[in-house]
Amino acid sequence: MNKYIVFLLSFLSLALSSCLKDAPENVEADVLNFSFEEMPEMNFIPEKGNNKITFEIKDDKINTGQLTPIIKISEGATISPQSGVPQDFRDTVTYIVTSENKRWKNEYKVLIKAIKPLIFTFDDWETAGTGAIRYPTPSDYSWENANYGIGIAKLGNVENYPTRPTSDSWRGDNAVLLETQRGGTYFGVLVPVFSASVFRGKFGPINMGNFARSIRFGQPHDRKQGRPVLFSGYFKYKSGSTFYDEHDNVVSGRVDEGSIYSVLFRTEKGVAGTDRDEFLDGTNILTSDKIVAVAQMEHCRNTPEYTRFEIPFLYRDVIDYDRFDYKLTAVFSSSRDGDFYRGADGSTLIVDEVEIVCEDF
Amino acid sequence: MVRIRCIIIPVLFLLAQITVRSENRFEHRIVAGLNFGATSPGNIPPEVRKITAWYPHFSSQLGYCIIYNTAGRWAVSSGISLDHKGMGVTNEVEHLYTEVRLETGGDYLSGYFSGKNKTDVKTAYITVPLSVRYRTGKHWWLTCGGYASYTHSASLTGSVWDGYLRTPDPTGPEILINSREEASFDFGGDVRDFDFGLSVGGEYSINSRFKVLATFNRGLTSILKRNLKAIPFNMYNMYLMFGMAYRL
Numbered sequence: 001m002n003k004y005i006v007f008l009l010s011f012l013s014l015a016l017s018s019c020l021k022d023a024p025e026n027v028e029a030d031v032l033n034f035s036f037e038e039m040p041e042m043n044f045i046p047e048k049g050n051n052k053i054t055f056e057i058k059d060d061k062i063n064t065g066q067l068t069p070i071i072k073i074s075e076g077a078t079i080s081p082q083s084g085v086p087q088d089f090r091d092t093v094t095y096i097v098t099s100e101n102k103r104w105k106n107e108y109k110v111l112i113k114a115i116k117p118l119i120f121t122f123d124d125w126e127t128a129g130t131g132a133i134r135y136p137t138p139s140d141y142s143w144e145n146a147n148y149g150i151g152i153a154k155l156g157n158v159e160n161y162p163t164r165p166t167s168d169s170w171r172g173d174n175a176v177l178l179e180t181q182r183g184g185t186y187f188g189v190l191v192p193v194f195s196a197s198v199f200r201g202k203f204g205p206i207n208m209g210n211f212a213r214s215i216r217f218g219q220p221h222d223r224k225q226g227r228p229v230l231f232s233g234y235f236k237y238k239s240g241s242t243f244y245d246e247h248d249n250v251v252s253g254r255v256d257e258g259s260i261y262s263v264l265f266r267t268e269k270g271v272a273g274t275d276r277d278e279f280l281d282g283t284n285i286l287t288s289d290k291i292v293a294v295a296q297m298e299h300c301r302n303t304p305e306y307t308r309f310e311i312p313f314l315y316r317d318v319i320d321y322d323r324f325d326y327k328l329t330a331v332f333s334s335s336r337d338g339d340f341y342r343g344a345d346g347s348t349l350i351v352d353e354v355e356i357v358c359e360d361f
Numbered sequence: 362m363v364r365i366r367c368i369i370i371p372v373l374f375l376l377a378q379i380t381v382r383s384e385n386r387f388e389h390r391i392v393a394g395l396n397f398g399a400t401s402p403g404n405i406p407p408e409v410r411k412i413t414a415w416y417p418h419f420s421s422q423l424g425y426c427i428i429y430n431t432a433g434r435w436a437v438s439s440g441i442s443l444d445h446k447g448m449g450v451t452n453e454v455e456h457l458y459t460e461v462r463l464e465t466g467g468d469y470l471s472g473y474f475s476g477k478n479k480t481d482v483k484t485a486y487i488t489v490p491l492s493v494r495y496r497t498g499k500h501w502w503l504t505c506g507g508y509a510s511y512t513h514s515a516s517l518t519g520s521v522w523d524g525y526l527r528t529p530d531p532t533g534p535e536i537l538i539n540s541r542e543e544a545s546f547d548f549g550g551d552v553r554d555f556d557f558g559l560s561v562g563g564e565y566s567i568n569s570r571f572k573v574l575a576t577f578n579r580g581l582t583s584i585l586k587r588n589l590k591a592i593p594f595n596m597y598n599m600y601l602m603f604g605m606a607y608r609l
Contacts, residue, residue: 024407027456027473027531048527049534104531131529152528152536155468188545205525205535208544 025101028074031108035273037068043273046108047204049130049148053110054141058224064089064112076100115225118328118356123172125165132156136164138176142219144203149214150194152206153186162196162334166350170234170306175352178334180240180256180343192248193345195338199331201279212282212339218265218327220272226358227319228328231262231295232310233354235332237303240344256344258300259336260309261286262356264293266317266324278327282339285331292317292326300336300349319361330356388428394574394604396420396446400482400584402594408457418447418483422602428494436494436502444510446600447483454478454524456531460590461546469590473531476524476538482517484552484584484598486510490560502564507557508578515552515584520545551589556580556598564606572606 034044034053039062044053057064071083079097087093095108124139133151135158137144145163166177178196185191189208200219207213221228235258243254263285267278280288286296295311319326332351335343397417405412424442454476460469492506522541527533538544562576583595 020405020409020412021407023410023455028527029532047534049532099531106532130533133529148534152470152534155470157468188542205537207537207539209537209539209542 025099026074026076027099027101027104029077029097029099029104029106030074031071031079031095031097031106032074033070033072034108034110035070037070038062039067041270045273045275045277047202049204050128050202051106051108052141053108055110055112056115056142056220056222057112058115058222067112069110071095073097074099115222118225118228118358120330120354121172122165122176122352122354123169123174125174135161138198142200143198144201144215145196145198146194146203146215148203149206149211150181153184153191153194162194163198168236168350170352172352175234175350176332178258178332178349178351180334180338180345180347182244182345183341190246190248191341192244192246193335193338193341193343195333195335195341195343195347196349197331197333197338198351200329210283215282216279217263217281217285217329217331218267218279219329221264221326221328223321223361225328226360228262228264228293228295228313228356228358230310230312230357231330231355232308232357233260234306234308234352235260235300235303236306236348236350237300238346238348239302240346240348242346243344244342246341254344255301256334256347257336258347258349259297259331259333260300260311260349260351261294261296262311262313262328262330263291263295264313264319264326264328265290266292266326269323269325272325272327280329285329292319306350306352328356330354386430388430389609390426390428390440390572390606391609392422392424392426392440392442392574392604392606394422394602396422396444396578396600396602398446398598398600399448399450400446400484400596400598401450403597406457406594408454409452410455411453412450413453413477414449414451416449418445418449420445420447420600422488422604424488426490426606434496436496438490438492438494438504438506440490442488442490443513444486444488445484446486446598447481449479449481451477451479456527458593459526461526461544470526470528471530471590472526472528472533472536474521474524474526474538476521478519478521479541480517480519482515482584482596484515485513486556487513492560494564500566502566504560504562504564504574504576506561507559510556510558512552512554512556516547516549517552517585518545518547518549546591548585548589548591551586552584553582553586555582556584557582558598562602570608572608574602574604574606576602576604578602 067089068086089112093110097106128137133156135147147161165174169175183191201217239256243251293313293315295313334347334349422444426440428438430436456473460471488510490508492504520541521544526536558580560578564574580598
């Protein structure tokens with residue numbers, strides 16, 4: 001009898017013997033961290049899928065003709081040129097990261113710029129994204145938008161991205177056009193409208209549970225850039241015809257408004273560019289207790305012709321660079337309640353020649 | 362014609378033999394048992410890094426079995442049964458290629474998922490087995506054969522969480538999937554109508570009426586339709602049935 005039990009047990013073990021295998025070679029080819037030996041305080045963590053690494057330097061004594069990068073990349077990946085090899089960074093330097101399994105490559109463009117006055121013309125645009133999802137984005141990398149999120153939600157089947165250039169400019173080649181569009185249900189999340197926005201900050205990673213968290217507002221604002229006093233520019237606004245609430249119900253008679261504001265907020269000292277970096281997001285950009293100053297247009301309503309806006313920064317707190325670092329964002333959105341998925345299909349905000357005027361400390 | 366006659370005549374002869382001697386050669390049974398096992402890839406893909414839990418569902422089998430005994434040690438058996446198979450598994454994957462629909466009826470979003478996954482399978486089959494039986498001792502039989510199953514009902518549900526999707530490929534941006542509520546799936550409609558497989562087992566006669574038996578059934582066809590892109594590998598039924606038989 002025993003031998004039959006052995007026979008059965010051996011079948012049982014055969015049945016359950018599907019073992020785990022060794023990990024396959026890594027498919028990721030990311031730069032996880034980019035810094036320079038000569039400038040240890042500068043650090044950059046690229047957003048996944050965004051291969052632009054831009055440093056703004058304030059110290060003109062640094063010799064950008066000869067800098068040694070220290071680059072951390074995905075496990076098993078290789079990079080060319082290699083980390084630790086000095087390069088001339090007076091112009092854009094291209095790095096190619098290849099995944100461990102050799103199948104995937106990422107090309108990174110590294111650029112060092114001197115800090116310039118905060119004047120934004122929105123004249124220059126380029127195409128970003130990968131695969132079927134290609135979307136317009138301002139060439140000034142300090143500005144971001146949510147086009148990629150919309151591209152993913154609609155799988156690239158987007159005729160006109162909500163954030164795009166328009167030749168209807170106040171001055172120069174282009175202005176930025178923001179158009180609220182109808183949405184849908186994505187991963188079970190009802191998004192009746194996509195409000196368009198353009199902002200100083202970063203976009204991603206995309207947070208499926210709360211899209212407003214995918215937006216990370218703020219660019220480092222150095223003491224040398226001065227104290228922000230005035231937020232100015234030119235805009236036009238047209239409310240869309242049908243206003244939808246977050247449950248996709250039509251709110252008859254409601255006229256949409258855009259939003260225009262700039263926020264200065266504090267962060268912990270030295271965290272910019274590290275994995276402890278601090279941002280405000282769509283859920284707390286106007287409510288966080290880290291806010292130091294706000295310049296906000298009270299109502300951005302129907303305005304058929306280009307109109308200048310000049311909004312002073314109102315300070316709630318003192319600036320203290322000894323204790324904190326600071327970030328500055330500027331936000332333009334075609335539907336002011338867009339973070340809550342409320343807005344009118346077709347609401348359009350056009351903005352051009354934006355300036356954040358700063359005074360020396 | 363000659364060929365057909367060559368086959369038909371012996372078959373008729375055999376049938377006649379069986380019918381003549383059949384009275385005590387045929388045996389009718391009721392079989393009841395439980396299926397324990399897994400619906401799983403034959404080889405677990407290397408992207409699956411950890412299986413954190415496996416739990417069987419209460420999966421009963423109830424059927425009728427007919428056996429034809431020869432004069433010697435050999436016999437053949439067949440029958441029909443209602444056969445439930447099911448289990449749940451939670452695991453952790455790294456960079457597993459998948460295609461998911463964000464919108465009902467929408468296009469597929471492809472990407473590489475890293476994170477936690479729970480899959481729950483419940484199937485009900487109408488199964489017709491066919492086996493050869495060999496008596497090895499006074500109380501013992503070994504069985505070996507195959508089965509054909511028709512899918513009566515099927516559910517294949519689950520969710521992913523605590524992870525991220527790189528889309529459309531590993532160079533693309535990350536979509537964070539934090540909680541289980543954000544991304545669940547239901548591929549019940551993508552389970553195939555038929556399952557064919559092999560079986561091997563043993564049987565012990567307690568007395569002339571009651572037997573205990575164990576049979577391992579291994580599906581050879583994936584339970585998933587070929588065009589299901591969300592699960593990029595085959596899934597096979599691998600279940601061990603423990604049961605009792607009662608001779609009528």
